[in-house]
Amino acid sequence: xxxxxxxxxxxxxxxxxxxxxxxxxxxxxxxxxxxxxxxxxxxxxxxxxxxxxxxxxxxxxxxxxxxxxxxxxxxxxxxxxxxxxxxxxxxxxxxxxxxxxxxxxxxxxxxxxxxxxxxxxxxxxxxxxxxxxxxxxxxxxxxxxxxxxxxxxxxxxxxxxxxxxxxxxxxxxxxxxxxxxxxxxxxxxxxxxxxxxxxxxxxxxxxxxxxxxxxxxxxxxxxxxxxxxxxxxxxxxxxxxxxxxxxxxxxxxxxxxxxxxxxxxxxxxxxxxxxxxxxxxxxxxxxxxx
Amino acid sequence: xxxxxxxxxxxxxxxxxxxxxxxxxxxxxxxxxxxxxxxxxxxxxxxxxxxxxxxxxxxxxxxxxxxxxxxxxxxxxxxxxxxxxxxxxxxxxxxxxxxxxxxxxxxxxxxxxxxxxxxxxxxxxxxxxxxxxxxxxxxxxxxxxxxxxxxxxxxxxxxxxxxxxxxxxxxxxxxxxxxxxxxxxxxxxxxxxxxxxxxxxxxxxxxxxxxxxxxxxxxxxxxxxxxxxxxxxxxxxxxxxxxxxxxxxxxxxxxxxxxxxxxxxxxxxxxxxxxxxxxxxxxxxxxxxxxxxxxxxxxxxxxxxxxxxxxxxxxxxxxxxxxxxxxxxxxxxxxxxxxxxxxxxxxxxxxxxxxxxx
Numbered sequence: 094x095x096x097x098x099x100x101x102x103x104x105x106x107x108x109x110x111x112x113x114x115x116x117x118x119x120x121x122x123x124x125x126x127x128x129x130x131x132x133x134x135x136x137x138x139x140x141x142x143x144x145x146x147x148x149x150x151x152x153x154x155x156x157x158x159x160x161x162x163x164x165x166x167x168x169x170x171x172x173x174x175x176x177x178x179x180x181x182x183x184x185x186x187x188x189x190x191x192x193x194x195x196x197x198x199x200x201x202x203x204x205x206x207x208x209x210x211x212x213x214x215x216x217x218x219x220x221x222x223x224x225x226x227x228x229x230x231x232x233x234x235x236x237x238x239x240x241x242x243x244x245x246x247x248x249x250x251x252x253x254x255x256x257x258x259x260x261x262x263x264x265x266x267x268x269x270x271x272x273x274x275x276x277x278x279x280x281x282x283x284x285x286x287x288x289x290x291x292x293x294x295x296x297x298x299x300x301x302x303x304x305x306x307x308x309x310x311x312x313x314x315x316x317x318x319x320x321x322x323x324x325x326x327x328x329x330x331x332x333x334x335x336x337x338x339x340x341x342x343x344x345x346x347x348x349x350x351x352x353x354x355x356x357x358x359x360x361x362x363x364x365x366x367x368x369x370x371x372x373x374x375x376x377x378x379x380x381x382x383x
Numbered sequence: 384x385x386x387x388x389x390x391x392x393x394x395x396x397x398x399x400x401x402x403x404x405x406x407x408x409x410x411x412x413x414x415x416x417x418x419x420x421x422x423x424x425x426x427x428x429x430x431x432x433x434x435x436x437x438x439x440x441x442x443x444x445x446x447x448x449x450x451x452x453x454x455x456x457x458x459x460x461x462x463x464x465x466x467x468x469x470x471x472x473x474x475x476x477x478x479x480x481x482x483x484x485x486x487x488x489x490x491x492x493x494x495x496x497x498x499x500x501x502x503x504x505x506x507x508x509x510x511x512x513x514x515x516x517x518x519x520x521x522x523x524x525x526x527x528x529x530x531x532x533x534x535x536x537x538x539x540x541x542x543x544x545x546x547x548x549x550x551x552x553x554x555x556x557x558x559x560x561x562x563x564x565x566x567x568x569x570x571x572x573x574x575x576x577x578x579x580x581x582x583x584x585x586x587x588x589x590x591x592x593x594x595x596x597x598x599x600x601x602x603x604x605x606x607x608x609x610x611x612x613x614x615x616x617x618x619x620x621x622x623x624x625x626x627x628x629x630x631x632x633x634x635x636x637x638x639x640x641x642x643x644x645x646x647x648x649x650x651x652x653x654x655x656x657x658x659x660x661x662x663x664x665x666x667x668x669x670x671x672x673x674x675x676x677x678x679x680x681x682x683x684x685x686x687x688x689x690x691x692x693x694x695x696x697x698x699x700x701x702x703x704x705x706x707x708x709x710x711x712x713x714x715x716x717x718x719x720x721x722x723x724x725x726x727x728x729x730x731x732x733x734x735x736x737x738x739x740x741x
Contacts (some may be wrong), residue, residue: 233420307454310452335390
């Protein structure tokens, strides 16, 4: 969708795109690509609002880097590399993500030419976020995918190896095993019945171990609201689990034993299992805050 | 045995177990691309696009992992401040702003700032210890702090409500400033040294009181007096609860560690330079205590307790619960006291082989 020339000129100035000698027509193409990606612009006012809200300076810099402008590239490296490396170290304190960060530069620079044109990863940047956030997201995506791939390829530990999970010291009593399975199944159903937003909040907090503040930021709510909503959701889940267990025909005593079967399982945590969750790990407490 | 609270705990435990179990979801057409994820994080999604993203991530293990990975990089990336062209006055902005924030905290928050991360009694204990250990030059501060504690005890419900409204925002701001300061230290070591030593006289005394009284994440940035309070505590092997990026100073101030997210760094020159120290742990670390130049205890989320006895290599100490840990006090390699985020305290006197509730 073509964008009004005056608007392009205004945004071009706003982006300081002349600093990187980005041709106006190329900048206009980037704006159009962004609007097309977002499917924005059913009405001209909406399109203008969308374009004005973009991270225009970063978009101009990305245009220049994609076109191979040396000064832009140098600026980009100086500006972004410290953050990219810090992000890589945060993802993998052992340094395993730094190679991912380094490999990004080759793709960003665009070594492969197609039809005489530089194909850079920058073409996927549309200015809806800052360049820093976008780079972190690309890095996070690569990191997560590599972890998932490695997990699929990872062989089961040899029984004799030190990595093999220890066998339980004592066999689980059949009755307790039954209760454990029952409560796990009912919990699964209870969670499935929740609205997506509540499931997302649970996933952020329990699976990804985000803080309340991080969870709230992601969901666009205050951390206190996240805390309240988590408490409400937990109550709803518990009520649902209890209801299902009663409907299943369990007596009050048996329901109590179901819950007890979980608390009895409070042995030392298996770090390997916890860390195995894609990129996340950790546990939480009812009142975890930022 | 089967109390309501225990059932709630069972539900929590089940949620952790079931939601953290790896799920074999593959990549689908609905999965978020990096650009959309970044837009979401930066507030660039709205309306149907935002709802679509949230609905998908609620059930997609891969995208949840990406969201988690993004969150883990938030703490260390902090503000996208470039290394280039810092204006001469800019390095002063952080301590001055922090001091201003401390003054606001002092004036606007008369009540105690207890949070779920640290029980009130622990805050009071910490405050008392800090007061007793203040350097002579800060001799007037313990009185102020004590008076503030008493005032806090008598504060009305309205004041508590006001406190609750103000404190989180201040904590966030101070946390942001602290992360910003650490970032600048990395970018330019020399200015960072000046930043630590120069503004001593300009730092309002309130910064010390605020640091001593404020809970958890409220560690003010870089103010030398606050650093002094921290040093005074660490000299006894006691380091308070500090979330986000922070330093754990040993009795010899040249030797220190700092934590940011799951990253641990070690310094032998008083913080002028830092070397990353691998721990093998991905959990976010929240606090530490260094009773000697070689011994340091770190605690974090999910019951993570780490111990080094040579300053560089870390081992995981078994902890009996999967719960967030918010503080640790230690006197040597064997004796430590750990606070959970929900206010309980567990102690060990055999290097973590056994733990007792206190």
